[in-house]
Structure formats: C-alpha cells, structure tokens
Amino acid sequence: MNKEYDIIVVGAGPAGSMAARFAAERGVSVLMLEKDRDVGYPVRCGEAISKAGVEEFIQSDDKWIASRISKFSFNAPDGTEVIIEFGEAGYVLERRIFDYELARTAAEAGADILTRAYVNGLLFDSDGKVSGVKYEYNGEQKEIKSKIVIAADGVESRVGRWAGLKTHIDFRDMESAVQITAANIPVDQNTLYFYFGKDVAPNGYFWIFPKGHNKANIGLGVSGIIGKKKSAQSFLDDFMNKHYPNAPVLTKIAGGVPCSVTLDKISGPGIMLVGDAARQVNPLSGGGIASGMIGGSIAGRIAAEAIKMNKLEHILTYDKAWHDRLGKRHETFNRIKEGIYNFSDEKFNSIAHSVLKIPIEKRTLGKVFTTALMNNPSLLLDIAKVFVI
Amino acid sequence: MSDSEIKYRMAKTGKLMIEILPDRCDYCGCCVGVCPEDAIELKEAEIFIIDPRCTNCAKCVWSCPIEVIKFNKEGVQAH
Numbered sequence: 001m002n003k004e005y006d007i008i009v010v011g012a013g014p015a016g017s018m019a020a021r022f023a024a025e026r027g028v029s030v031l032m033l034e035k036d037r038d039v040g041y042p043v044r045c046g047e048a049i050s051k052a053g054v055e056e057f058i059q060s061d062d063k064w065i066a067s068r069i070s071k072f073s074f075n076a077p078d079g080t081e082v083i084i085e086f087g088e089a090g091y092v093l094e095r096r097i098f099d100y101e102l103a104r105t106a107a108e109a110g111a112d113i114l115t116r117a118y119v120n121g122l123l124f125d126s127d128g129k130v131s132g133v134k135y136e137y138n139g140e141q142k143e144i145k146s147k148i149v150i151a152a153d154g155v156e157s158r159v160g161r162w163a164g165l166k167t168h169i170d171f172r173d174m175e176s177a178v179q180i181t182a183a184n185i186p187v188d189q190n191t192l193y194f195y196f197g198k199d200v201a202p203n204g205y206f207w208i209f210p211k212g213h214n215k216a217n218i219g220l221g222v223s224g225i226i227g228k229k230k231s232a233q234s235f236l237d238d239f240m241n242k243h244y245p246n247a248p249v250l251t252k253i254a255g256g257v258p259c260s261v262t263l264d265k266i267s268g269p270g271i272m273l274v275g276d277a278a279r280q281v282n283p284l285s286g287g288g289i290a291s292g293m294i295g296g297s298i299a300g301r302i303a304a305e306a307i308k309m310n311k312l313e314h315i316l317t318y319d320k321a322w323h324d325r326l327g328k329r330h331e332t333f334n335r336i337k338e339g340i341y342n343f344s345d346e347k348f349n350s351i352a353h354s355v356l357k358i359p360i361e362k363r364t365l366g367k368v369f370t371t372a373l374m375n376n377p378s379l380l381l382d383i384a385k386v387f388v389i
Numbered sequence: 390m391s392d393s394e395i396k397y398r399m400a401k402t403g404k405l406m407i408e409i410l411p412d413r414c415d416y417c418g419c420c421v422g423v424c425p426e427d428a429i430e431l432k433e434a435e436i437f438i439i440d441p442r443c444t445n446c447a448k449c450v451w452s453c454p455i456e457v458i459k460f461n462k463e464g465v466q467a468h
C-alpha cells in the first residue's frame with residue numbers, strides 16, 4: 001500500500017470495482033476499501049442482468065452464470081400468465097463469484113484493494129475539498145489521503161453526506177426487500193417470473209429467478225409506505241406458504257433497492273458518487289448491477305482524466321456525462337413506474353387478457369404495450385398520464 | 390448538525406423511542422439509507438443508533454424489511 005493515492009474508492013461492489021478499474025487503467029494510483037471480509041459476500045441481490053449489461057464490461061463466463069434467460073413470465077393477480085420470448089437475453093448470475101471477478105479486473109489494472117476496512121469519515125483540506133478518508137482497520141483508527149474519493153458504498157451510503165451532498169433516500173422510494181434462495185422450485189430454468197398485484201407485492205413486483213438445478217431466488221421489495229403496515233418479510237411468508245410450503249431455504253437475506261431518479265448532485269469538490277450510493281438503479285426494474293457498472297466506469301474515467309490534466313474541477317463534468325448516458329432515461333422510467341405500480345388488480349388482469357390474444361411468436365415488449373393499449377382504450381389515459389408529467 | 394440543534398431535538402422528543410433488536414439484524418442497510426439524520430452506524434456485523442442524532446422519526450422502522458427495528462412509545466433504554 002502507498003502512503004497516498006490519487007483516487008480512493010469506498011466499497012467494492014460492481015460500481016466500485018468498475019470505478020477502480022477504469023481509473024487504474026489510465027495509469028493513476030487507486031485504492032479500493034471494503035468494509036466486509038469478502039468482496040461479493042453476502043449477496044443481497046436477485047442477480048438478474050441483461051447480457052449486454054454484462055458484456056460491456058466483462059466477457060461472459062460459465063463460472064458465474066447460474067442460468068441463461070430467454071423468457072419473461074408476467075403473472076397477473078388473477079393467475080393469468082403472459083410469456084414473452086427473447087433470444088438469449090440475459091443471465092441470473094452467481095454474484096458471489098461475479099463481484100469477485102470484477103474486483104480482480106480492477107486489481108489487474110493496478111488498483112490496490114483492502115478488505116475489512118470500514119470507512120467512517122472524510123478528510124478535508126483547508127478550502128473544504130475532500131482530501132482522503134478515515135477508516136477503521138483491525139480495530140485501529142487510520143487515515144489516508146487522496147486527491148479524489150469515489151463513494152461506491154451502496155444503498156447504506158454515508159460517505160456522500162459527509163461530503164455535504166444530500167444523499168438520504170426518501171423512505172417511500174426505498175424498496176425494502178427480502179429474498180430467499182430455495183431448492184426444489186420446479187420452474188422453467190430459462191424464465192424470469194414476475195408477479196403483480198396488491199396481495200403479492202403492492203407497488204412493485206414479486207420475483208422468482210431460477211438459478212439452475214431447480215434452485216431459485218425468490219423475493220420482493222416494498223416501499224416504506226407499505227412497510228408501515230406490512231413488512232416485506234410477511235409478504236414473502238404468505239407467498240411461500242401458499243405456493244411452496246415445503247421448499248428448503250438455502251439462504252435468506254434482507255436488502256434495500258433505492259428506486260428513484262439519480263441524486264441531484266453526484267459530484268462535488270474531491271468527491272464523486274457511483275452505483276446505489278448515487279441512486280443509479282433503474283427505478284422501473286430495480287436493476288442496479290449494470291447501471292452501477294456504467295456509473296462507476298464513467299466516474300473512474302473522468303477522475304483519472306482530472307488527475308492527469310491536473311484539473312480537479314474536471315470531475316464536476318461527471319453529473320452531465322451520467323445524465324446523458326442513463327440518468328435522463330431513468331427519469332422517464334421513474335414516471336412509468338409511478339403509473340404502472342399504481343394500477344389496480346383489475347387493470348393488471350385486463351392488460352394480461354388482451355396481451356394473451358397476441359400469438360406468442362409475435363409478442364415483443366413493444367407489441368405487448370401497443371396491443372394492450374388498443375384492446376383496452378381506457379388504458380391510454382393511464383399511459384398518457386405516465387408520459388405526460 | 391450543531392450542538393444546539395442536537396439539544397433542541399432531544400428536548401423536543403424527550404426520550405429515545407427507536408430500538409434495533411440485537412441479534413436479529415441482517416445488516417442490510419435499508420434503515421441507514423433512509424435515515425435523514427445520519428444517526429445509524431452500520432459496520433460489517435454491528436449496528437447501533439447514534440442516540441443524540443436520532444429524532445424518533447420512525448422512517449427506519451417502516452423501512453426495515455424484517456421488522457428488526459421497533460418504535461416504542463414509552464421510550465427505550467439507550468444501548
């Protein structure tokens with residue numbers, strides 16, 4: 001380890017690893033700190049990702065692909081199932097290995113990595129610019145300086161707040177989730193299953209994502225508004241008792257998905273935020289692996305450029321670069337989310353019924369959307385509402 | 390937050406009402422993410438509320454997916 005670094009990355013999830021790698025590849029010195037003893041563990045994730053989302057950053061590899069996805073199954077509250085087929089569209093990952101591999105690519109690019117290092121404060125220089133971190137390691141309080149700190153500290157992010165950015169997430173936008181990995185779940189191993197309706201997952205969806213050999217990730221998230229009355233845990237218990245009362249549970253985890261638009265400001269003097277810490281999750285799907293890697297890669301590149309140009313203000317261009325690449329799209333997704341997740345059970349049912357009339361080989365997501373509209377004109381108003389504001 | 394603000398909040402709420410049940414937490418971070426006051430410290434497998442910062446707003450209670458945080462009207466002992 002050096003005494004000082006150009007860039008310190010806090011958190012070794014997908015966003016942190018990509019920030020570290022994209023910076024280190026440009027020849028600057030990088031240290032990534034992770035509080036947990038293992039990179040990639042515990043896994044708090046459904047692990048579904050599109051193939052394109054992976055392959056922008058790392059070549060697909062069987063050792064971290066648990067299953068290959070070619071179909072979506074949407075299930076309406078009355079039990080109507082709508083299946084949409086794709087080519088090979090995505091994967092369910094083995095994230096424990098995937099995150100490890102991502103961190104390895106950062107290390108190969110030259111980044112130093114230290115686990116069991118809990119960051120608990122920031123250092124500032126005399127004009128208030130962030131200039132390093134304070135951390136606890138082996139029970140000792142330490143400090144290390146850097147020109148730039150990249151906060152990749154996930155949903156529980158605090159680093160950004162210490163730097164003076166407004167980062168806490170509105171409790172209504174936090175999807176508090178619980179998920180089990182269960183065995184003996186006899187679903188199609190190439191299909192992602194989504195369940196809608198107020199009994200299973202109000203304001204969101206319930207998922208079953210296959211992990212091969214009839215193992216599956218099963219879970220849901222609920223907004224704090226729902227959580228006031230009924231926790232994610234109770235919804236999951238109800239679903240399992242009803243559908244798979246005897247399934248052996250291999251793991252159970254809690255986790256949070258910040259389902260909102262990106263924070264107003266994701267950079268400041270000496271500080272950049274990436275991944276869940278910046279709220280870069282796709283607010284419609286709740287997917288944050290691919291978008292976190294994208295955010296991390298942009299931040300890592302811009303941070304390295306800033307160091308090499310010796311012009312630290314350059315990091316402030318990150319906000320716009322992110323907005324142009326994905327942030328703007330997430331604003332649209334967020335409006336759609338607010339429309340769809342407020343649909344009544346009857347509405348979900350009637351959409352499912354009209355979509356079923358499209359022959360399966362012609363069912364693309366776009367066609368499903370337009371046909372649902374034509375067969376169900378009252379929907380137009382809802383969709384219009386979604387797009388207008 | 391300044392010292393006087395902390396004192397104001399303590400005076401306003403009187404006592405601590407938020408409690409994290411020890412041993413049942415999964416260290417997932419939902420509560421930390423929603424806490425407006427930066428009042429929760431979460432290490433790898435250790436969690437506690439930074440009492441003087443907490444305003445008893447209960448947002449963490451509503452956001453805990455596994456019902457590990459409790460709101461107690463009568464007040465709770467500081468851990």
Ligand SMILES: Cc1cc2nc3c(=O)[nH]c(=O)nc-3n(C[C@H](O)[C@H](O)[C@H](O)COP(=O)(O)OP(=O)(O)OC[C@H]3O[C@@H](n4cnc5c(N)ncnc54)[C@H](O)[C@@H]3O)c2cc1C
Pocket residue numbers: 010011012013014015016033034035036040044045046047048049117118119120152153154155156157177178179219254255256257274275276277281286287288289290292
């Ligand atoms: C139940 C659930 C299901 C999900 N399903 C999917 C899915 O199917 N597909 C998908 O794309 N996304 C999914 N997501 C979202 C996805 O998991 C996250 O968006 C993604 O992990 C974000 O990556 P990240 O690098 O920003 O943060 P993380 O992966 O959370 O990494 C943050 C890291 O920072 C470390 N850290 C935090 N604080 C500190 C500190 N003070 N000091 C040092 N280290 C620190 C943490 O230990 C952690 O390792 C799901 C999330 C949940 C909770």
Ligand code: SF4
Pocket residue numbers: 407423424425426427428429438442443444445446447448449450
């Ligand atoms: S009650 Fe409010 S202020 Fe106190 S820890 Fe919970 S979220 Fe934070």
Ligand code: SF4
Pocket residue numbers: 254409413414415416417418419420421431436452453454455456457458
């Ligand atoms: S939300 Fe609940 S389970 Fe998660 S860290 Fe907070 S207290 Fe623990």
